[in-house]
Amino acid sequence: MSALRKAHFYRRVPKELTEGNALGGVVSLVGIVCSAFLVYSNAAAYLTTAVRTKLVLDLNTEDHIELAFNITMEGLPCRFTAIDFFDVTGTKRLNISRDIMKVRVSSSDGHILGMGEEEEWTDDVEHDDPDESNRQAHELASLIAEEAEGEAEDVPMLIGGATERDTKERRHFSAFVNSKDFVMVAYGAPWCPWSRRMEPVWKALHMTVLTSPLHDTVALGRVDCTVEKQLCASQQVSAFPTLRIYRAHDTHSHENYHGDRTVEALHDFLQESVEGMEEAAGFHPLTHLSHRAGEGCQVSGGVLISRVPGSLRFSAQSPQAAHSFDPLMMNASHHVSALLFVPPLFDRASHIEWSSQLTTHSLGAIIDPGEAALRQETFVMHEQATTLKHYLKVVPQRKVAIDGHVSDTFQYSTNYNEFRPTDLKPHAADPQQRLVPNAVFSYDISPYRVVHREERQSLGSFLTQLCAIVGGCFTVFGLIDSALFYGVKAVKQD
Incomplete structure (x- = not known):
């Protein structure tokens, strides 16, 4: 003691x-x-809980990551919209369609047209002056009657802006469309090989129509877009040849022909169309309004990319390589709803649900299924024949929660530039000199990873x-x- x-x-x-x-x-x-x-x-x-941030060398062994996007090409139809991918290892994927969804949208107001929507109906459409339209139609009907009698050339009428020099051969576009109930116009250019191939077929079809009952209902015309640049621009024609159909005397409405370019196929199409018009005559009281001139394409999906620098390109391509494009008429303006870099097999639903539960957590806004610098932004092409380029610097991130949950995401910064080649030629032999305007997203992934780790005092x-x-x-x-x-x-x- x-x-x-x-x-x-x-x-x-x-x-x-x-x-x-x-x-x-x-x-x-x-x-x-x-x-x-x-x-x-x-x-x-x-x-x-505190957050500790450090920079480490990224030793991740995953081969690929996913580039997910939702982008609307505001002036490029879906049938011509192509997605290409390139990287520095030599990988080249052209016209990607896997895991890609395209939705047609109106370039005027942005509403979705749908995959199968060909036309819509309305009773609230403005029309031109009926008296003037009837007068022009009467004049053009007289000229077509002369052609049927052999007094004119055996070729489809060359239409465009009326001039005093050649008023017989050229007629105002609206007058030609008002001449018949069913008008089909071929837009082309002399430098386009596909337009030159179409000329004899169009002439033969014209002669077939003149000598058949279709002559009372159908009119065939052609437009040289190297001459009638303003008309082609107003109709937003940039691919040649373009076969366009106008019904019910409406110059603002159109349908595009997508079938075979043979006399037989075109003639059968005209017959079926005229028969369908006759069957529907008087059935629907409303005014026909096909989708307005101008169509865009909303492209969404994902592309697997390697962890090396590369580019994703949105451009115009013909599905069967049967069209030529005029770069001066193309429009590469686009709206980026979202563009994300995410790990492959990314469970977005569970990750977003987990993130929503941590909105007031110490990681705060860092926790996100993907940090997108490009979100709800629009990029407008200010000059003709311009390529819109985005440069993305991507940084991998890892977020480790206090409970051990690991989330790998990617953040990126972006720079934007408009590039216009000085030697661009729409009909040059060198492909590099006739590249159409496009939207390019070039990316570079950093070899370092930023790690955000939640820690609590022991x-x-x-x-x-x-x-x-x-x-x-x-x-x-x-x-x-x-x-x-x-x-x-x-x-x-x-």
Whole structure:
């Protein structure tokens, strides 16, 4: 027992041997308040999760990541919209269709036309002056009658803006469309080989129509877009040849012909169309309105890419390589709804649900299924024959939650530039000189990874700091009390 008494470090001093004063009481109260505040702060820090960020070399062995996107090409029809992929390893994928969905949209107001929508009906369409249209139609009907009698050339009428030099051969476009109930116009260009191949077929079809009952209902015309640039621009024709159908004397409405370009196929199509018009005559009282001139394409999906620099390109391509494109008529303006880099086999649903539960968590806005610098942004082509280029610097990120949940995402910054070749020629032999305008997204993935890790203070560290706070406050305020006591005592003695 005596040995234990000797080992007692905290021996008691009899109370009658101690002395207290008012100044010492003030110091003691301040010390208690400070100790309580520091203890509370330490406890709050122990209960709060902190985020530690560090930069490490990315040693991830995954071969591919997914580039997911939702982009609307506002002036490029879906049938001509192609997605190509290139990277520095030599990988080249042209006209990608796997995991890609295209939806036709109107370039005027952006509403979705749908995959199979060919026409819509409305009774609220503005028409030109009926008297003027009837007068022009009468003049053109007389000219077509002369052609049928052999007084005109045996070729389809060349239509465009009326001029005083050749008013017999050329007629105003609206007058030609108003001449018959069913008008089919071939837009072409002399430098286009597919347009040149179409000429004899179109002439033969024209002669077939003139000598058949279709002549009373059908009119065939042709437009040289190298001459009638304004007309082709107003009709938004950029691929040659384009076979366009106008019904019910409406110059603002059209359908495109997508069938075979043979006399037999075209003649059968005209017969079926005229028969369908006769069957539907008087059935629908509303005015026919095919989709307005101008069609865009909403492209969404994902492409697997390697972890090397590469490019994703949206451009115009003919499905059967049966069209030529005029770069001066193309429009590469586009709207980016979202563009994300995500790991392959990414479970978006569960990740988004998990992220939504942590909106007030310490990681805050860092937790996201993918940080998109391009989101709900529109890029407009300000000059003709311009390529719109985006440069993306991608940084891999890893977020480790306190419960061990690991989330790999990618953040990126972007720069934008409009590039216009100085030697662009629409009919040049060199493919590089006749590239049509397109939208390009070039990316480069960083070899470093940013790691955000949630950490919580350990119990041992909390207890250590708690003891340091209590003992430190007791010692510091004890020294202050001693200094004040002996200082006051010395002053009184003097």
